[in-house]
Each structure stands twice: as structure tokens, then as C-alpha cells.
Amino acid sequence: MDTTRNTALEAWMAEHGFSSNSLAAAVNRAVEQLTGRPGGLDGSSVRAWKAGRVMWPKSLTRKALEDVTGLSAVALGFVPRSRTTSTPASPHQEDSDMKRRTLVGGIVAAAASAATPSTAWPRRIGMSDVDRLQKRFTEIIASDQRHGGRLGLEQRAAALADDALNLQNAGTATQRVRNSLYASAAAFRSSAMWAAIDSRRYDVAEAHMREAQALAEMSSDQAIKFRIWSHAGTLYRHMGRPADSLAANDVARNLHLTRRDPLFACLGHARQAASLGLTNDTTAVRHALACAQEALERADPGLARPVWMTAVRNGAELETLALAAHLRLGNFAQAETHAHRSLALLHPQMRRDRAINTARLAAAQLGQRDIEPAIATAMKVPSDIAAQHARVTRMLRGFGTALRATAPRSAAVRTWAEHAATWTTTA
Structure with missing residues (x-):
């Protein structure tokens, strides 16, 4: 036809x-x-x-x-099926149109x-509109760092992603602005994804991930593509799927952005090391961490980077991921060393990360049978985070289980149980 x-x-x-x-x-x-x-x-x-x-x-x-x-x-x-060139529209049709x-x-x-x-x-949509969205994204990142992945944060991030997409239809814009709007929508959706990961709602996180990936492709923004695929690696790591985690990390690590900016390469290698911890391959973990350290040393500290890269810039994220990898491998002494380093480098406002790494430090100390120091460390986790943050709650419950297995008749077990009761009742 x-x-x-x-x-x-x-x-x-x-x-x-x-x-x-x-x-x-x-x-x-x-x-x-x-x-x-x-x-x-x-x-x-x-x-x-x-x-x-x-x-x-x-x-x-x-x-x-x-x-x-x-x-x-x-x-x-478009041409209506019933319309022909010889049949004019009726007055009723014209009025309806x-x-x-x-x-x-x-x-x-x-x-x-x-x-x-x-x-x-x-009106014409411009970069000032994008800048306003970027300010909201900075607020989302700050809230995540303080409180972690709560449902309210996930919902706000998803709503802001929709706001960014709605701007596409609100007026005319250059292709640069349109790409930036898609990048903003992808960034918000990736934060919703991260919040769902953080609260252990993995099926919801996967749904956010798929939408974020599609938006990132339309944006052509390498940094947000890196963030989404790197988060995908973390998602699959938490789900206990090492092959998928390593594959997702490889997508992030192979973006040409990592060749332009070694700081992204550092994060890629460090997250790969954490995923490799699931495979019990100590040699591979050490190699990935060495590559991450070398990339960090090559990175230009003066380059402008996304706000979510803050903890990578000073090495705190590298120490955090090294801690996770060695803890998974059972290398408790090395894990403790990285825990102390990470806690020294994390900014004070990063309460969620500090709580997680404090719980990991307690686990590393308990793994070395340093029972009293381990309990003292675990008790430093703020009770509001211990009660309300799904990952931290799970980690501390795991600590209690390991403590009972390590020293079943110790007075330390009662001490921990009494302390845990102060926050489990509000969880």
C-alpha cells in the first residue's frame, strides 16, 4: 500500500x-x-x-x-479514516474540533x-529550570546521607523524576536542555532506586532501575549512566547474585568516563571489589582494591563532579567498600583497619554511612573475638538509625546472633540484649 x-x-x-x-x-x-x-x-x-x-x-x-x-x-x-478530499467536515465536526x-x-x-x-x-525551558532541579537533587542526596533510604525519600525522588519529565512537555527547549532534563529525571529515579535498595525493597529497586536506565540512555549523560549501573551492581550484591553484580559493575567500569576521570574508575574498581567478596576470591579483591587506590591517587581533586561523588573524592567510599569486601571474606583484622579509616574520613552529616560502618566495625571486632570492644562499638550506633533503617537493623540483629554463637553464656550477651531492647521496641 x-x-x-x-x-x-x-x-x-x-x-x-x-x-x-x-x-x-x-x-x-x-x-x-x-x-x-x-x-x-x-x-x-x-x-x-x-x-x-x-x-x-x-x-x-x-x-x-x-x-x-x-x-x-x-x-x-494525521488523516481521519472517514475523511476524504471531496467531503467537507460538517459544522458539528468543525465546532467539536x-x-x-x-x-x-x-x-x-x-x-x-x-x-x-x-x-x-x-514558554521556553532553559538551563535555569535544570539548575532548579539540580538544587532539589542536592537536597535528596543530603537527606539520603542523613537518614538513608526511607520510603518518603524514595517517593520524593520518584515525584521529582516525574517533574523533570513533565518539563519536557511544558515548552520549547534546545536539545542540550532536553538531554539535561532526561539526565535530571534519571538522577532522581536512581536516587529512588538507591533508597529502595537501602530499605531492602529489592523488587521495587529493580523497577526504578529499569526506568532510570531508559532515561539515562535518552540523556547521553555518562555520569548518571555510571551511577545507575554501579547501583545495579550494588543491588545484585545485596541480593546475593555475584555474577549479575559483577556484570553490572563491568558496564559502569567500561564507560569512557572512567578513562577521562580516574575518580570514577576508582569507584568502579572499589565496587567491583565489594562484589568479588561474594566469590571468596581474596586475590581478585586485593587486585581490584589496588587498582582503585591507584586510580584515586591519579584523580584530579580540582575537577567538578556530581554531588553524589563527595565520599569518593576523599577516599571514604574506597575504605567503606574495602571494609565490606574484607568482612565478607572473613579477613577481620583488615576489615577493622578499613573501618577505622572510613569512619575517620566520612563527613559528619553522613549519618547513615557512619552507622553502617560502625556496625561493620563491631562485626569485624567480634570476628576476632574481641567481645567487649565489639559490644561497645555496636552500642555507638544511634538508636534512631538502629530502629528505623532496614540495613542497619538487619546488621545489628546479625551481630546479636553472632555474639550469642561466640559467647553463649557470657554476661556480654545480656548486656547487648538489654541495649537492643531499647531500639527494637520502636523498630
């Missing part, structure tokens, strides 16, 4: 910086706003529109597309009540 290309749609997409994939994603979100369930379009659907193979999309898809563009389907070059265009124009430009409908976008 002969088809005629939809040049009107192609022109609109070119003007507003949409690819086939990004327009499909925007329409899917508009469908979700209309129905509560996301649409099922992909890039091939939009390419079929452009090629003229689909001349009149389904009614729900048309409505979503009109909401995204602010134009009627006819203005976008005018009402629809007026309504769509009102949705897209609610503040411009006197504006001519449907052809004008309300």
Missing part, C-alpha cells in the same frame, strides 16, 4: 527536539495521566506515524499526543487565556 510521509509530524518533532523514542515515552506518560496505566508505544510506533503507515492513531493515543504537543491530530498531519483545540490550548497554556489556541507553547 502506498503511503505518504507525515511531514507535519516530522517538522514538529524536529522543531521541538523529539526523537521517535522520546516522543513515544512522552505519549506513554500522557496516557498514564489519562488512564492511570502507561501506554505501550515505542519508537517503532512513532516511526510508523512519520512514514504514513498509521494515518489515524487510536483515540486514546490521539488524545495523549494532543496533550503532549498542544496541537490537534489533524494539525499534526474548535472546542477540542481550545481545551488543549488551555491545558498547555493555562495562564494565557487570551492566546490563540494550540499553536504556541507557553
